[in-house]
Amino acid sequence: MEPRNYSAVFPKCFLLLLLAICLCSSIADCKQKRLQYKNAYATMMYMGTPRDYEFYIAIRVLLKSLAKLKVEADLVVIASIDVPLPWVQALEKEDGAKVVRVENMDNPYKHQSNFDKRFMLTMNKLYAWSLVDYDRVVMLDADNLFLQKTDELFQCGQFCAVFINPCIFHTGLFVLQPSMSVFKDMVHELEIGRDNPDGADQGFIASYFPELLDRPMFHPPQNGTKLDGTYRLPLGYQMDASYYYLRLHWSIPCGPNSVITFPGAPWLKPWYWWSWPVLPLGIQWHEQRRQTLGYGAEMVVVLIQTAIFLGIIVMTRLARPSLSKLCYRRYDKNIIFVQSSLKLVAIWCILASYIAPIVVIPHTIHPLLGWTLYLLGSFALSSIAVNAFLLPMLPVLVPWLGIMGALFAMACPFYPDGVVRALCVFAYAFCSAPFLWVAIVKTMAGLQLSLEREAFFPRLGESTPPSGFNKLY
Template sequence: MLDSDNMFLQNTDELFQCGHFCAVFINPCIFHTGLFVLKPSMDVFKNMLHELAVGRENPDGADQGFLASYFPDLLDQPMFHPPANGTKLDGNYRLPLGYQMDASYYYLKLRWSIPCGPNSVVTFPSAPWMKPWYSSEIPMALFQALLYIGVIAVNRLARPSLSKLCYNRRMEKSTMFLLTTLRVVAAWSILAAYTIPFFLVPRTVHPLLGWPLYLLGSFSLSLIVINFFLLHPLAVLTTWFGIIGTLFVMACPWYMNGVVRALAVFAYAFFCAPVVWASLVKIMSSLQVLIERDAFRLGEPNQTAEFTKLY
């Protein structure tokens, strides 16, 4: 049994020579289930199911408490020393501490060395977002978050100016060509607003930080599209709300298995598709109304030129 928050410093094939059960003794939990050796056995499996059925004492209600109560005499077992000839041992053994070194002691207290067996495995028993492969990207994630917040603030302050840029223009080309161009540019802008933040999220950041960062980024870029094209906010942000709903559907803990979860996500996407399509239609119609508004003065004669001719 091996958790993903263990970092191997050297080869540990000798663990396959261990007996029926081997683990590192750690107070006060007897041993940590992040790393232990258990020989596959149908008898042990059936006995574990029986112990669960009769209600064996479980201090924490999880696998840690159950396994610690199932193998309570680990401290009394002999220390594991792998035979040089590769022979596989029988029985239960206690692994040296070097097979499960706590990162805080290994790096800080014991200066990268534990004098108990081979320094083979470093474990990181901490909150998920504090793992080094997650926390190393936190500064970049915070920088992106501040950047997105700045974009939102600038959009809020600069909206009147952007509106003036969209109005009071004189277009000499045909209205149909302008409408088609605006539709294409708006569609690609919305697509970019939802895809660019996804690729900018640090790859090793924890999902609990990555998804909020993506949602913040897509929201800020969507505001730019809304303000520049003077679109209805709800129409552009419909996809944004749909993504949030998808995350909640996926994270729901009451599914029986992965198939039910996948079917739930598919059903959610099926019912959301018409809403997203309706929002896209509304965006396209808003652009058409924007073109036809008097503020664009499309097709109006040049009043100054007319007065000049009359004069």
């Protein structure tokens, strides 16, 4: 019998054993990493609105802002199954979030007379109670601006929320203890049509916890233990941005000044470039975006639009017809109708030059860049009307100058409080109104003069005026 060569077998066994130990250690590390935090900050994302991309950007900024604060909790996104896969991958790989895919909950209140279609899928927020891997979850809307870390909220009880309205708590931020029994009961109440005054998650959750108004205020225990029961959160954990505008600074004495929310008009959310300086806090939200997510996604479009607007300014100026050719008048029974139609076209062109840039400029770019691009775009489009109808430049650009002045009036940093700021903006608008009226009168007079000088430009290639035209001079 031939003896075995143990010297050759031993290294192989040693390598296999070492590989097995490394593999087990890696699995243990991954498991420990997954279970590193017992609490989570969660938000939700669903599709089906014209503002899907805007909320996607807002959620990413929210997540990156929380990560920058080094919160000791997982970041969770409750995403409906129709959220695009590239967005889900960006949330997971770039933002470090755990994405939980869910089916959209049917909203049984969609036939109520006061129902707002914006809230069709907000019942997906109830899925927060199904996140039973966590002890506590802070559920957030995308329009929250964190000023500092708020991990002490995880010490709160089974349900905690802030009363922005004196009688109704706000569901833009609340603390909950996940529970499948509570989740199933909520779904059951949803199916049987529990009373809901607004048809959205706000009304449903408020009716599910009607006793919260009478509950004590939350104060985090110094020893770090978690409380039981329901509590009202201090106002500083969910400050309505409206309070800021009264004094142009925060001074909430009943709790930490930690989180700002923007529950007002949907077209004045902080991520819209036009919301600043109407909303002074919008610049703070964009500062967080600049420091975290950046603006790379929109910069290509911004550069293309800048080139287009500059090209329009140059081309309209070069294409302006020579005044020496405008020396014919046609006597026609329809000339009044033609002139009226051209006046209407000219007015609409001027109005469109101030409206169109708001529509085409990317909504989520930085306000300073957005307003600069808006002023450039409105100037370029106004030049089309000025050169096509031979209008005086200054009267047409009076609204443009007025908008620029309004930006300076609203953004002035030297107002002592919000009331003085509002009065100064009102005074500016009142004093500017006569200049706007004079500009309108001069623009209409210039348009009338242009049309009387020439109803139509001479046809290309004609060396003599067509029949029906008489020379003016």
